[in-house]
Amino acid sequence: MAMVLLAGGFLLPAQDNEKKEEDLKNPHEGKAEAVEAGRKQFLNSCSGCHGPNAEGGRGPRLLKSGVVRGSSNRQLFTLIKDGVKGSDMPPTKAPDEKIWEMVSFVKNLNAPAYEANASGNAESGGKLFHGKAGCAGCHAIAGKGGVIGPDLTNAGMSRSYANLRESLLQPSERPSEGYLGVTVTLRDGKKISGIAKNNTNYSIQVMDRQSKLYLLNKLEVSEIVFKKSSLMPEDFGKRLSKAEIDDVLAYVSRQVERVPVPGGEAGAKEQ
Numbered sequence: 615m616a617m618v619l620l621a622g623g624f625l626l627p628a629q630d631n632e633k634k635e636e637d638l639k640n641p642h643e644g645k646a647e648a649v650e651a652g653r654k655q656f657l658n659s660c661s662g663c664h665g666p667n668a669e670g671g672r673g674p675r676l677l678k679s680g681v682v683r684g685s686s687n688r689q690l691f692t693l694i695k696d697g698v699k700g701s702d703m704p705p706t707k708a709p710d711e712k713i714w715e716m717v718s719f720v721k722n723l724n725a726p727a728y729e730a731n732a733s734g735n736a737e738s739g740g741k742l743f744h745g746k747a748g749c750a751g752c753h754a755i756a757g758k759g760g761v762i763g764p765d766l767t768n769a770g771m772s773r774s775y776a777n778l779r780e781s782l783l784q785p786s787e788r789p790s791e792g793y794l795g796v797t798v799t800l801r802d803g804k805k806i807s808g809i810a811k812n813n814t815n816y817s818i819q820v821m822d823r824q825s826k827l828y829l830l831n832k833l834e835v836s837e838i839v840f841k842k843s844s845l846m847p848e849d850f851g852k853r854l855s856k857a858e859i860d861d862v863l864a865y866v867s868r869q870v871e872r873v874p875v876p877g878g879e880a881g882a883k884e885q
Contacts, residue, residue, distance in 0.1 A: 635688060637686045637687050637688050638686075638687045638688045638691060639687065640687050640691075640714050640717055640718060640721075641711075641714055642711075642714050642715055642717075642718045643718065644731065645718070645731070646731035646732075646733045648714070648715045648718040648719075649715075649718050649719050649722045649730075649731045650733075651712075651715040651719075652715035652716040652717070652718045652719025652720070652722075653719045655708070655712060655715060655716050655719070656668070656716060656719055656720075659706070660673075660716075663702060663703075664676050667776070667780065668720075668723055668776070672702060673702065673703065676720055676723060676724075677723050677724070677774075677776055677777075678724065678774065678777070679723075679724055682720055682721070682723070682724045683724045683725075687717060687721075690717045690720060690721070691710075691713055691714065691717055694706055694713050694716055694717065695710075695713050722775065722776075723774060723775075723776045724774055725774060725775070726770060726771045726772075726773070726774065727769060727770045727771075727773055727774055727775040727777075727778050727863075727866070727867035728770030728771055728867055728868065728870050730774065730775035730867065731775075732775060732860070732863055732864040732867045732868075733860050733864070734857070734859075734860030734861035734862070734863055734864030734865075735860075735861045735864060736861070736864040736865045736867070736868045737865075738858075738861040738865075739858075739860075739861035739862045739863065739864045739865025739866070740865045742854070742858055742861055742862050742865070743755075743862055743865050743866070744759075746854075746858075747850070747853075747854060747858070747862055749862065751823075752823075752845075752846075753765065753766045754766070754767070755767050755869055760823075760825065761821070761825050762793075762808060762809055762821060762822075762823055762825065762845065763790075763793065763845070763846065764790045764792075764793060766866055766869055767869060767871060768869065768870055768871045769866050769867070769869045770866070770867050770868055770869045770870040771870045771871070771872075775863065775867055778863055778866055778867065779859075779863055781846070782846075782850050782859065782862065782863065783850060783851050783859070784848075785843075785844035785846030785847075785848060786842075786843035786844045786846075786848065789843070789844040789846075790844075792809075792811075793809050793844075793845065794809060794810050794840055794841065795807070795808070795809060795810075795840065795841030795843070795844070795845040796808065796809065796810040796818075796820060796838060796839065796840050796841065797838075797839045797841075798818060798820055798828075798830060798835055798837070798838050798839075799835070799836050799837040799838075799839075800830070800834050800835060800836065801834055801835070801836045806820050806822060806828055806830070807820075807822065807823075808820045808821045808822035808823060808828075809821050809845065810840070811827065815832070816831070816832055817829060817830060817831055817832055818830050818832065818835070818838065
């Protein structure tokens, strides 16, 4: 098979249009332990080029990659096993079982969170989300909860598991668009902090943590300071145990507006 260059510099084996080969079945498909094993291998062998979170570096980005999402098991397996001649991507001497674990990890990175292998307990995660973790104070699900953070009603389909995990543990790495933190100081000295919902040359709208919306004329404002970091707390990794983190992520991963039906249309989710 020939090698073709796809978007992002990602090289994949091309399939013969006249002789399309049947895709290989991943023997570890659907196994959370295989994804975790693949993650450890990735950190040891691949992160030097592709980044510790698969965000890219010398090698292409594998996280949120349309190329990876559109690749077959056969293509990914062949790429990892044989490498890419003439590039920095070397072949691997790992046994096929280990290669399949890495395929599981890379696929899992790009699957919608609902379809990914979430190892936590969703029921326990729901109690944490609405209780101890305090997530519902800022995030709404199906109209229940706060609005200062992104709505998570369809998080299971709109985000990958890796993205949800990063948002929980490293929220300032890639803050959500439309939720930029801001502090506005008025000419009378009053300060209003929250998220900027709209900002023009003439006015700015700010929603505070109590969901109160302020429409401010720029003539009333003496200073506007935008936060470079996310409003999301940065200490969930310390406040919650590993098991609790997994449970919260499992719960958020299950949030979809319509449940995907294999081979058919999505069905409405029961509330």
